Amino acid sequence: MDILEKYKKILIMELNKSYSKEDLSKISFEFPREASHGDFSTNAALILSKKLKINLDQIFEEVKKFFEESDDFKDIVLAKSGFINFFVKDHILHDFIREVLKDRKNFGKKEIGKGERVNIEYVSANPTGPLHVGHTRGAVFGDTLANIFNFVGFDVCREYYINDSGEQIRNLAKSVYLRYKQNFSDKEISIPEDLYPGDYLIPIAKKISEEHGKKFLDKDESIWLDFFKRESISSVMNIIKNDLKSLEIKHDVFISENVLLKEGHVNKAYKYLEDKKLLYEGSTNPPKGSKKDEWIEKKHILFKSKNFGDDEDRVVKKHDGQWTYFMPDIAYHLNKYERGFIRMINIFGADHSGYIARMKAAVKAVTNEKANLEIKTCQLVRLSRAGKPVKMSKRAGSFITLKEIVNEVGKDAVRFMMVSRKNDAQLDFDFEVFKNENNDNPIFYIQYANARISSLIRNSEEKIGIDIKDKDLLNADLALLQNENEKKIIFQIANFPKVIEQSATFMEPHRLSYYLRDLASSFHQYWNLKIDNKRIHILDKSEIDLSLARVALLFAVSITIKTGLGLLGIEAIEEL
Known part of the structure; x- marks a missing residue:
C-alpha cells in the first residue's frame, strides 16, 4: 500500500472533473519536510492557478470541499507558500499499518516498469x-x-x-x-x-x-x-x-566479445554504419601533449559520432585493418537491440567517463535512435x-x-x-x-534493529504471557499509539514506497540505504525512549493492549527493514 499514491489518485480524479483539459502530471502529493506543515501536502493550487490565471483560494476551496466529505482529515489549510496542507486523522495511519501487516510481501512494490524489458550490464x-x-x-x-x-x-x-x-x-x-x-x-x-x-x-x-x-x-x-x-x-x-x-x-547472461567477432556481429554492425553513410576515411588529431614532429598522420576509418552528440568522430578501424576496441562494443549493443532491448543501462567505472558520449552516439546510430542507452558511473x-x-x-x-x-x-x-x-x-x-558491533557500523545498526524487534516476538510469552501471533498484531488496538515517536515511525514506514520509486526512477540505490539507516535510528530512539524520566518497556505486563499495539507497529518496521535489506542483497538477521 502506498498512502501517498492513494490520495494523489483521489485528488487527480477529482481535479479531472473540473480541469480535464489541463496537464495535471506536475501535481505532487508528498510528505512535507516540516511537521508543522501538515501530514500531506500538494502543489495543486499553485500549478493550476498559474496555468489558468485564477486565484489560489478557488482551487483550494474545491480541494478542501471534496476532501472534507471524507472522514480522513482533521484539517486542510492553504499555506502562505501556496501549498495545500492536510492534517490526517489517526485512524488513517492505523489502517495503513494494518495493510502493511496483511500484505507484507508486497509492501513497497510498484508497477512503474509495467513489464518493460531492461538490459542492465x-x-x-x-x-x-x-x-x-x-x-x-x-x-x-x-x-x-x-x-x-x-x-x-x-x-x-x-x-x-x-x-x-x-x-x-x-x-x-x-x-x-x-x-x-x-x-x-x-x-x-x-x-x-x-x-x-x-x-x-x-x-x-x-x-x-x-x-x-x-x-x-x-x-x-x-x-x-x-x-x-x-x-x-x-x-x-x-x-x-x-x-x-x-x-x-x-x-x-555472459556475452563473449570473441564470439561476437567469430559469428560476424562486428562485420554486420560495420556494414550497417557503412550503408548508412556514417563511416569515412580520415585521420585523427594528435594526442594532447604530443609534439607535432613526433606525430605521424595515418588514415583510419572513423564513425561520424559527432552527428549523434559526441564531441568528435571516433576511429572504428585502424590504418592496418584492425578493429579498435570501440567497434566490437558497437556490435555488442546492436546485438542487445536485436535481442529486444530498447532500454539499456550500463554501469561504468569513473575511469571510463570519457567513453560515455561515443557509446551513446553509437547506440543511437545502430538502432536508428529507437533504443536508449543510460550510463551510470561509479x-x-x-x-x-x-x-x-x-x-x-x-x-x-x-x-x-x-x-x-x-x-x-x-x-x-x-x-x-x-x-x-x-x-x-x-x-x-x-x-x-x-x-565493530556499534552504531558507527551502519549495517550492524540496521540489523540490530531487526534483531531487537524479532526478540520481542520470541520473548512475548515470557514477558507478557502471550505468544504473539499474526492475528494478535492485526487485531491490536493501534489507537493506543499516541506518542509522537510512534507517529513519526508510521510516517517513515509510509514513505518507503516513495523511496523505492525514487531509487528506481533516478537509479540511485543509495537512497534506500539512507532510508534504512534513518528508520533504524528512529526505532532505536523509540526503544530507549523515556517518559517522565522512566524508560518505556515495549512489552509491559500491566498494559497488554498497548504492548500488542507497539509490537504491531514495530513488526511493520521489521517488514520494511527486511524488504529494504533484501533489495540491497543483504540478510535481515533475526538474532545477533
Whole structure:
C-alpha cells in the first residue's frame, strides 16, 4: 500500500472533473519536510492557478470541499507558500499499518516498469585477474539496481560482457605461459612489465602442466598461444564468477566479445554504419601533449559520432585493418537491440567517463535512435584501516581483491557500504568500522534493529504471557499509539514506497540505504525512549493492549527493514 499514491489518485480524479483539459502530471502529493506543515501536502493550487490565471483560494476551496466529505482529515489549510496542507486523522495511519501487516510481501512494490524489458550490464571486468575493490562498487550497484527494477515491475536481464579479445588477452596467455615454463625449471623467471605478475596465475599454469606435461615447452608461440588464451580466459572467468558468488552478485547472461567477432556481429554492425553513410576515411588529431614532429598522420576509418552528440568522430578501424576496441562494443549493443532491448543501462567505472558520449552516439546510430542507452558511473573506493590508506596496484599483482574484502568484513557489510553513498561520489571504506558491533557500523545498526524487534516476538510469552501471533498484531488496538515517536515511525514506514520509486526512477540505490539507516535510528530512539524520566518497556505486563499495539507497529518496521535489506542483497538477521 502506498498512502501517498492513494490520495494523489483521489485528488487527480477529482481535479479531472473540473480541469480535464489541463496537464495535471506536475501535481505532487508528498510528505512535507516540516511537521508543522501538515501530514500531506500538494502543489495543486499553485500549478493550476498559474496555468489558468485564477486565484489560489478557488482551487483550494474545491480541494478542501471534496476532501472534507471524507472522514480522513482533521484539517486542510492553504499555506502562505501556496501549498495545500492536510492534517490526517489517526485512524488513517492505523489502517495503513494494518495493510502493511496483511500484505507484507508486497509492501513497497510498484508497477512503474509495467513489464518493460531492461538490459542492465555491470561488472564486465576484463578476464585478466580476480575482481578487486574497484570492480566491487559497480558490481553491487548494478546488482542492487537490478533488484529494485525487478521490484517495481521491470523485466530485467542482468548481463556481463566478457572482453576476451585483443592485446590484453594475448598478454594474459603469455603470462600464464611463463608460469608454465617455470614449472619445468629451477630458475626464477622474470616477468616483463607489460605482462601480469599475480600469483593467481600459478594454479592455472600448474593445471596445464599436470594435464599436458611438456607438450608446449619451448614451442613456437603460434603453437601454444590460442590454447593458452582459452585456458586462461576460462580459468580467470571461473575466478571472477566465484568472486561474484561470494557477494551474491547475479548475472543472467555472459556475452563473449570473441564470439561476437567469430559469428560476424562486428562485420554486420560495420556494414550497417557503412550503408548508412556514417563511416569515412580520415585521420585523427594528435594526442594532447604530443609534439607535432613526433606525430605521424595515418588514415583510419572513423564513425561520424559527432552527428549523434559526441564531441568528435571516433576511429572504428585502424590504418592496418584492425578493429579498435570501440567497434566490437558497437556490435555488442546492436546485438542487445536485436535481442529486444530498447532500454539499456550500463554501469561504468569513473575511469571510463570519457567513453560515455561515443557509446551513446553509437547506440543511437545502430538502432536508428529507437533504443536508449543510460550510463551510470561509479567513483573510486578509497580503502583504509583505522584511517590509514590501503594501497593497491593490479599491475604489480598486489591489489586488494573483492574476495579478501568479503572474507574480512562479510558480504552484508560490503554490499551495504558500496551503495551507502551516491554512485558518482568517492567512497571511503574503513575495514575497522565494519568489524565493530556499534552504531558507527551502519549495517550492524540496521540489523540490530531487526534483531531487537524479532526478540520481542520470541520473548512475548515470557514477558507478557502471550505468544504473539499474526492475528494478535492485526487485531491490536493501534489507537493506543499516541506518542509522537510512534507517529513519526508510521510516517517513515509510509514513505518507503516513495523511496523505492525514487531509487528506481533516478537509479540511485543509495537512497534506500539512507532510508534504512534513518528508520533504524528512529526505532532505536523509540526503544530507549523515556517518559517522565522512566524508560518505556515495549512489552509491559500491566498494559497488554498497548504492548500488542507497539509490537504491531514495530513488526511493520521489521517488514520494511527486511524488504529494504533484501533489495540491497543483504540478510535481515533475526538474532545477533
